[in-house]
Structures are given as C-alpha cells and as structure tokens.
C-alpha cells in the first residue's frame with residue numbers, strides 16, 4: 001500500500017510538538033513530504049528535525065505537490081479557514097487545529113468545501129482521545145450515569161496569559177481564553193453529553209485584569225496595550241434536549257490555582273473530572289440508599305492523546321471511515337462562542353446560529 005503523503009501548513013509549536021511527532025510515529029503508514037510556513041526559519045527547522053524534503057514559504061506550493069495526500073493546518077486561528085478550503089478543494093484531507101475557525105460562518109464555508117471535495121476534515125480536539133474521555137464515554141454508554149442533564153465546564157488560569165505568538169490579539173485569534181482553551185473543555189464536555197444541539201447562550205465577557213500592568217503574569221510579561229481579547233468569560237448554554245452547560249474560562253483571575261475540568265450531573269451518577277490531576281476521576285453515586293464516591297483505578301493507557309488524534313486521522317483516511325472529529329462539531333463550538341460574544345455585548349440571551 002502506498003504511504004500517505006503528509007504536508008504541514010504552519011510549522012510552529014503545535015505542529016512541531018504534536019502533529020509531526022504523531023505522523024512520525026507511523027512510518028509504515030505515512031510520511032511527511034513537505035512543510036510550509038511564512039517564517040522560513042521555522043519551516044526549515046521543522047523540516048530538518050523530521051527529515052522532510054520539501055520546504056515552502058507559500059502553502060499553495062505545498063498543495064500543488066501531487067505527493068501530498070493530507071495536510072495539517074496548524075496556523076493561527078485567522079488562517080484556518082483559507083488554507084483548509086484551499087487544501088480540500090485541491091483534493092487533500094485536512095486535520096485542522098482548534099478552534100475550527102474565527103466564527104461559525106467560516107466553519108460553514110469549510111464544511112461546504114469538505115462536502116464539495118469529498119475529502120475528510122478533522123478538527124484537532126485531542127481531549128477526546130485522552131484516557132479520561134475514553135473511560136467516561138464507555139461508562140456513560142453503559143448507562144451508568146443515567147441522563148446527563150447538566151454540566152459545569154471550566155478552563156481557568158490564575159496568571160497564565162500566553163503573551164507570545166498571537167494569543168492576545170483578537171484580530172488574529174477571534175477571542176481569548178474562551179476560544180483558545182474553553183474550546184477544549186467545552187468539546188470534552190459536549191462529547192461526553194452526546195453533543196446535544198445548542199439553542200441559546202448568555203454570557204458576560206470581561207477584560208477585568210490582564211490589560212493592567214500591575215498584575216504579575218506567571219508566563220512572562222507582555223505588551224498590555226496589545227491585549228485585545230477577553231481575560232475571563234462566563235456563560236450559560238441551553239440545549240434542545242433540555243440539558244444545559246455553564247462554561248467559565250480565564251487567562252488571568254484571582255483563584256486558588258489553574259483548573260481544567262468539568263462536573264457532570266447525571267440522574268444515576270455524577271462525575272468530577274479534573275483533567276490535569278494525577279487522580280482525575282471521581283464518580284458520585286447511590287446504591288441501596290447509601291452514597292458512594294468511586295475512583296476508577298484502571299484507566300486506559302494513552303501515551304499521547306495528540307499522537308492518538310493524528311493516528312485516528314490517518315487511519316480514517318486509509319480505511320475510508322468518517323471523520324473522527326467532524327467539522328459539524330467544530331461549527332457547534334464556534335457557533336456557541338459567537339452567541340456568547342454577542343450576548344456579552346447585548347446583555348441578553350442570544351440564539352446559537354448553526
């Protein structure tokens with residue numbers, strides 16, 4: 001069988017740290033044949049590190065290579081839409097970084113290109129491949145939680161503003177912690193709830209602290225005048241099946257410590273999931289009118305959820321299977337964020353437009 005030829009568009013942190021090692025872990029199935037980055041030094045460094053023969057500064061040259069069958073789009077958020085559409089229409093499968101795009105309209109255009117091309121589009125939301133997600137999905141599918149009707153999802157940092165790259169620039173990213181890290185915990189939570197269809201969202205969006213130079217940042221100082229995203233967002237999302245989620249996300253806030261996780265409220269059991277903890281899962285349930293707190297002690301072994309995400313992409317292409325993380329779910333996340341940002345301005349509950 002011919003190996004899948006891989007192209008990398010955007011050779012920065014996530015490409016070199018996660019996508020390229022993921023492809024390199026499957027030398028029998030695929031081969032990275034080209035890298036493109038507007039920053040030639042970054043492209044060359046990545047190519048050297050992984051022994052990639054073709055280096056471009058314009059991704060369209062990479063897409064013109066017949067040997068490229070699939071690409072990773074790992075550029076800043078503003079540059080997810082166009083390279084993804086160009087790649088799909090050039091007949092390449094796409095693994096696009098999260099968030100899928102700047103807003104829901106861009107996601108719709110990407111999905112239209114996917115449909116038109118017949119290629120596979122996967123969104124890089126790797127937490128679904130974590131041991132916790134795998135265990136919980138199976139546990140919920142087994143009926144052990146009953147109906148999960150409510151969840152509290154939090155991606156909260158105390159003093160961790162990412163001042164490098166473009167993470168604090170609304171024009172480049174589309175938003176701050178909500179769209180950058182909130183996207184992961186919301187996806188993880190909705191994945192466990194069976195991805196119900198969102199109807200409305202209400203939110204408050206703040207620039208409460210991070211513009212003020214007096215506040216110390218654990219990840220180094222940054223130009224406060226260039227901080228144009230929110231530093232904290234809190235919202236409430238209603239779904240068609242009657243369930244609801246509260247979502248909180250911050251880059252900077254006065255809390256005890258960083259927290260990344262969620263709490264699920266089910267009719268038969270509840271779950272507290274602390275994703276960065278060594279002891280990440282607690283289940284709360286009842287048996288014979290007695291309350292039990294349970295800890296799973298045999299979680300599946302997952303060496304790297306990033307690698308597993310890339311492996312899932314390659315295998316889905318080779319086996320002609322559907323996208324492991326479809327664009328339609330990336331759209332749901334962006335549409336929720338659009339409604340939350342609109343609500344932050346209007347002060348009212350807003351419709352989620354899918």
Ligand SMILES: NC(=O)c1ccc[n+]([C@@H]2O[C@H](COP(=O)([O-])OP(=O)(O)OC[C@H]3O[C@@H](n4cnc5c(N)ncnc54)[C@H](O)[C@@H]3O)[C@@H](O)[C@H]2O)c1
Nearest residue numbers: 010011012013014037038039042074075076077097098165
């Ligand atoms: N899944 C995760 O957990 C995770 C973690 C970090 C970042 N990300 C996402 O990955 C994306 C990139 O983030 P990063 O941390 O790697 O940023 P980065 O700044 O390290 O890398 C981005 C790269 O894209 C290049 N680039 C910019 N415009 C380009 C263009 N037109 N063509 C080709 N290359 C171009 C830049 O020169 C840079 O090298 C973002 O969307 C981010 O949200 C995801």
